[in-house]
Amino acid sequence: MRVITGIQPSGTLHIGNYFGAIKQMLDFQDKSDLFIFIADYHALTSLKDAEALRKNTIDAAITYLALGIDPEKSTLWVQSDVKEVLELYWILSGYTPMGLLERAHSYKDKVAKGISANHALFSYPVLMAADILLYDAEIVPVGKDQIQHVEITRDIAIKFNNEKGEIFTLPDFKTDENIQTVPGTDGAKMSKSYGNTIDLFTTEKQLKKQTGKIVTESVPMEAPKEYANCNVYNLCKLFLDEAGQQELQARYQRGGEGHGHFKMYLKELIWDHFAEAREKRAYYLDHEDEVRQILDEGAKKASAIAREKMQIVRDAVGIYR
Ligand code: ADP
Numbered sequence: 270m271r272v273i274t275g276i277q278p279s280g281t282l283h284i285g286n287y288f289g290a291i292k293q294m295l296d297f298q299d300k301s302d303l304f305i306f307i308a309d310y311h312a313l314t315s316l317k318d319a320e321a322l323r324k325n326t327i328d329a330a331i332t333y334l335a336l337g338i339d340p341e342k343s344t345l346w347v348q349s350d351v352k353e354v355l356e357l358y359w360i361l362s363g364y365t366p367m368g369l370l371e372r373a374h375s376y377k378d379k380v381a382k383g384i385s386a387n388h389a390l391f392s393y394p395v396l397m398a399a400d401i402l403l404y405d406a407e408i409v410p411v412g413k414d415q416i417q418h419v420e421i422t423r424d425i426a427i428k429f430n431n432e433k434g435e436i437f438t439l440p441d442f443k444t445d446e447n448i449q450t451v452p453g454t455d456g457a458k459m460s461k462s463y464g465n466t467i468d469l470f471t472t473e474k475q476l477k478k479q480t481g482k483i484v485t486e487s488v489p490m491e492a493p494k495e496y497a498n499c500n501v502y503n504l505c506k507l508f509l510d511e512a513g514q515q516e517l518q519a520r521y522q523r524g525g526e527g528h529g530h531f532k533m534y535l536k537e538l539i540w541d542h543f544a545e546a547r548e549k550r551a552y553y554l555d556h557e558d559e560v561r562q563i564l565d566e567g568a569k570k571a572s573a574i575a576r577e578k579m580q581i582v583r584d585a586v587g588i589y590r
C-alpha cells in the first residue's frame with residue numbers, strides 16, 4: 270500500500286508536531302510503502318526569503334532522518350527535484366473547476382487572517398493533487414485541516430478519469446482518531462503561532478526554560494495535587510507507559526512535591542526521549558553531504574515513477590511527445 274505525505278519546511282518543530290503528526294508517519298513507515306517529500310514548492314506560497322527556504326529544506330530532511338525516517342524503508346526526497354509534478358499541476362488545472370478551489374477552507378482562512386492572496390495560494394490544492402496522483406498514492410495521512418485538500422484531489426482525479434479513462438488512483442485520507450491535542454505551556458493548543466511551544470531540538474537550558482513556563486495551579490508544596498487537569502501531568506503522560514503514569518499520579522496525590530519538581534521531571538523525560546534523535550541530528554548536521562545523497566536517491570526513485578506516469582498522462586491529453 271502506497272502512502273504519501275508532504276512536509277512543509279517550516280523551521281522549528283515542537284512536541285505537538287511530534288505526537289500529532291511525526292509519530293504516525295513513523296508508524297506508517299513500518300507497515301506501508303511510505304513516500305515522504307519536503308514540499309518546498311508549496312512553501313513558496315508564503316516563504317519569500319530564498320536563503321531561509323534553502324536552509325529550512327535541508328533542515329527538514331535532517332530533522333526527519335534524525336527522528337527515524339529510514340531511507341532503507343521509505344522514499345524521502347525534495348518536491349522540486351521531480352519537475353514532473355509541475356507539469357501535472359498544470360494539466361490538472363484544466364480539470365479543476367474554480368468553485369472547487371473557491372470553497373477551500375484553508376485558502377479562505379488564510380485570506381481572512383489578512384494574508385494577501387496570490388494565485389499560488391489559491392491553486393495550492395491543485396499542486397497537492399499533483400503530488401498525490403503522480404505517485405498513485407492510496408492513502409494520505411493528514412491532520413483535520415488537510416482533509417478537504419485530499420477530497421479536492423479525489424474530485425479532480427474523478428473528473429479526469431471520467432474523461433480520459435482510469436488513469437489516476439483515487440486516494441483516501443487517513444486521520445488518526447487517537448491523537449489528542451498536545452497542550453502548550455499556557456494550556457491552549459501548542460502552536461508556533463501562539464508562542465507556547467516546547468521545542469523538539471533545543472538546548473537543555475532552553476528546554477528547562479520552556480518547561481518552567483508551564484502554567485500550573487498554585488497549591489502549597491505539602492498539599493496533594495490534582496493531576497487530571499494539570500498541564501505538566503498531561504505533557505508527562507505522552508512519554509509514560511501505564512505504570513509510569515500511575516507512579517506519577519501517586520506522587521501528585523501524596524503531596525510534598527511542588528509543580529517545580531514535576532516540571533523538572535518533564536524536562537528529563539523530554540530530554541531523554543529525544544537523546545538518540547539529538548545525536549543523529551548532530552551527526553547529519555555535520556554530514557550534510559550524506560543527507561544530500563539520501564535525497565538524491567529518493568528523487569531518483571520518485572522520478573522513475575513520475576516519468577512513467579506522466580507519459581501516460583501526456584498521451585491521454587495529447588501532448589505530442
Ligand atoms: P503549528 O500549529 O505549530 O503551526 P502546524 O500547523 O505546522 O503546527 O502542524 C503540523 C502538524 O502537527 C499537523 O499535522 C498538526 O495537526 C500537528 N500539530 C500541531 N500542533 C499540534 C498539537 N498541539 N497537538 C497535536 N498535533 C499538533
Ligand code: TRP
Binds near residue numbers: 396
Ligand atoms: N499541504 C500539506 C500541509 O500543509 C503539505 C502537503 C503538500 C501534502 N503536498 C502534500 C501532504 C501531499 C500530503 C500529500 O501540511
